[in-house]
Amino acid sequence: MAFRVAFLTSLLILSMSSSGNALSLNYYEKTCPDAEWIIAAAVKAAAAKDKTVPAALLRMHFHDCFIRGCDASVLLNSKGSNKAEKDGPPNVSLHAFYVIDNAKKQVEALCPGVVSCADILALAARDAVVLSGGPTWDVPKGRKDGRTSKASETVQLPAPTFNISQLQQSFSQRGLSMEDLAALSGGHTLGFAHCSSFQSRINMNNADPTINPSFAESLRNICPIHNQAKNAGANMDASSATFDNTYYKLILQGKSLFASDQALLSHPETKNLVSKFASSHQSFNEAFVKSMIKMSSINGGQEVRKDCRVVN
The missing domain is CATH 1.10.420.10 (Peroxidase, domain 2)
Incomplete structure (x- = not known):
């Protein structure tokens, strides 16, 4: 199973590369080689204290990717007159944002300004699945974080009432x-x-x-x-x-x-x-x-945020 998933991942990466996508499996190999381990540890620690964390992180990743691509726009806080995605009706029940904050803080301490919040969320979603007894896979990396987050755009999320x-x-x-x-x-x-x-x-x-x-x-x-x-x-x-x-x-x-x-x-x-x-x-x-690799490779961000809740 592990070999089949790895082989499948390689084929998908080749297809993404041919379409001009900048994501790669070894994106942080030289700039932050311990990033994945740090993120996995943060997810594991949180899940040990709260069994709802894995489901929350997986849902958060879906809700992020379906608005502006996987650009961590769901993590941004509302500011002034702008109501952010996380405060839109479908997202008010999202939780466990602190897990991403904790992982980001630890990664920043080791590799400042290198690892995007969007990549942290994509990796955390994978780790959440693994912790719940699901399959593992190599996550393509290199996403950038978006600067725009609007609650009004959450109407784009597929609703539980959809046919x-x-x-x-x-x-x-x-x-x-x-x-x-x-x-x-x-x-x-x-x-x-x-x-x-x-x-x-x-x-x-x-x-x-x-x-x-x-x-x-x-x-x-x-x-x-x-x-x-x-x-x-x-x-x-x-x-x-x-x-x-x-x-x-x-x-x-x-x-x-x-x-x-x-x-x-x-x-x-x-x-x-x-x-x-x-x-x-x-x-x-x-x-x-x-399908997770395919969905999580939709990206439209512009920067690597220092704090996942605010733009640089």
């Missing part, structure tokens, strides 16, 4: 295929969802016909419509701290939380992939690695 056409359009606009959609959606194997993200599917008077009735009833007990605690919700799957293929098995049973997850069964290509990934953990891992 397959909306999902396909969202991913294709970023150069991502239906296979990438199916594989990257598997990131939902980690984490927790608030009631608001799936409430519309379980309303008694207009329940989503694609949801398993008994599962819907169990969710209604967690998320009563007239008496909802602020942090009420459900784990994304039955093994929400472990990176596995349970997510796909639940989709086949009609037990996914999001309409966007269940929507994968409404298109022949993604339906076949859901079945494939549900039956083969290895197939899912390999597809996820390939």
Whole structure:
């Protein structure tokens, strides 16, 4: 498996290089050779104290890449009249920014002004997957950090209510295929969802016909419509701290939380992939690695920030 992932990574790097992408596997080999080790240690230390950290970092990376490319714009703080991405409606539940801050501080102490926040976030997302029992891969590096972050642009993020056409359009606009959609959606194997993200599917008077009735009833007990605690919700799957293929098995049973997850069964290509990934953990891992490298290589930044929360 390790060899296959490494070989796959090499092929992807060759294809990215041929398209003029500046990312490379050995980008910090001479300028900051210990960067990856430092970042991995920071993620591991945080995850040991808070089991929600891996899911938070993986989600943060997705949300960063889908706005202006993987440029760490999601890390910037709001300033003055400008409301930043992290304060946009889809991002208010993002957390664990301190993990990136801690990693950045340690890297800066060793190699000032060298390692971008965007690269730290991409590496941290990989480390989060590995810590959760998922596959590892070589992360292409050399991203630059962006100077712009607008909460208004977070409407571009794919919503949990999206149907397959909306999902396909969202991913294709970023150069991502239906296979990438199916594989990257598997990131939902980690984490927790608030009631608001799936409430519309379980309303008694207009329940989503694609949801398993008994599962819907169990969710209604967690998320009563007239008496909802602020942090009420459900784990994304039955093994929400472990990176596995349970997510796909639940989709086949009609037990996914999001309409966007269940929507994968409404298109022949993604339906076949859901079945494939549900039956083969290895197939899912390999597809996820390939799609993560592809997605995380979308970049449009301009600088290497000294502080991930503010532009230089």
